[in-house]
Amino acid sequence: MTEPAAAQTVTAAILVIGDEILSGRTKDKNIGYIAEYLTNIGVDVREVRVVPDIEEEIIVALDALRHRYTYVFTTGGIGPTHDDITADCVAKAFGVTIDVDPRARAMLLTRIAEKDLNEARLRMARIPVGADLIVNKVSSAPGFRIGNVHVMAGVPTIMQSMLDEVAPTLKTGVKMLSESVRADLREGDIGTPLGAIAKAHPDVMIGSYPFQDEGRPNTNIVIRSRDPAKLAAAKSAVEDMLAQVRAGLRQTA
């Protein structure tokens, strides 16, 4: 699928950090949530990576993504234990120092008694120098933004609350518009004419997704474009084609 070259796009990548995702012990719930959320506000997610709790892996992935996309959103690795190394890795990637941040410490103290603010909990106030904090309304330990990288928690409820904080600060592109058409046909019945429509509408992205519809194979056609007129034209072409194919199959039957 091609992308209209002139469209004003804002892009993003998601970097999920955590051994527990790669071992399958924890099933990620953040990728789909962030992807849908950003798409809805006009930010295109172009890539996702999941990496283990290993410093070099995190830094290499972060550098690859942050230089390529408008924004990077990380999840995981900002808790109080030894395997929470995301903040330190981000500091290294950006070449800045990291230390307990008085603003972050103050946030922790809104929920944690000073006598309980031990060395482990203070890890959650370690923030790379120059970063802005991302408020955590759920459990107080903040995320942070440095450059184009947003560092968020891995626990879904906390991540979601942080994303709500971050969203108003993002620049957003012309929103990708999307229409879904139920084909009432099998994918294999429409593949060739659908491909011809996709070729004839190069500024529109057309995807085909088979699904089981009450036990019978069916297909959703998803048509996406930033231009409402082009989207409508492609949708109309898809609907006409579907009607023709259905009529042809009725004649054959």
Next chain:
Amino acid sequence: MTEPAAAQTVTAAILVIGDEILSGRTKDKNIGYIAEYLTNIGVDVREVRVVPDIEEEIIVALDALRHRYTYVFTTGGIGPTHDDITADCVAKAFGVTIDVDPRARAMLLTRIAEKDLNEARLRMARIPVGADLIVNKVSSAPGFRIGNVHVMAGVPTIMQSMLDEVAPTLKTGVKMLSESVRADLREGDIGTPLGAIAKAHPDVMIGSYPFQDEGRPNTNIVIRSRDPAKLAAAKSAVEDMLAQVRAGLRQTA
């Protein structure tokens, strides 16, 4: 976390291909399934990437992963429509030609009448030259293996059936053993002593995962090693530490 250098490890990466995952329209269910499945048979998943239906993106990711890990498992993009470009991309990455494979065509004919085997459906029989087929017991259109890359469907039921076909052909390493200990403590109460245990047991990976236990914060400690004796020693150290911390908190309370 460090990994015992001497352990016999077999590694893998998962490459999820599809615009629908990046837009959030479809929530991926394959990453967690494959990760858990491979972990259970002694294959370590080290990285996951999700890329769009764009040839160059698919090829670049595939090349990065296949040269680095023992195996790559892809999902998505092997259906009958124009946006199903995975097989062609894999052929390009391996520098081989691709055409309708008589074995794959015969598989399709077990479920599709010859008169319905149109150009679109025949796309599903396009297989890179030199690849082995992966039987699809659900809907007949096969996946394939070429080199160390396994190309599977994106529909979870089909992917799962293909993975069952593939699993017996994989070499597997010494299985990663795992023990989980419920701390009955908050993560912040144990972060420092847990970090000391992790440092004292460098051949064991120790992860700390907070969770809400009937509304109260609790923590699971996951201890992993390929060596049963080292795993038991680390688990015992964790349990002793937890008992000490609990006793200390009872005294303070």
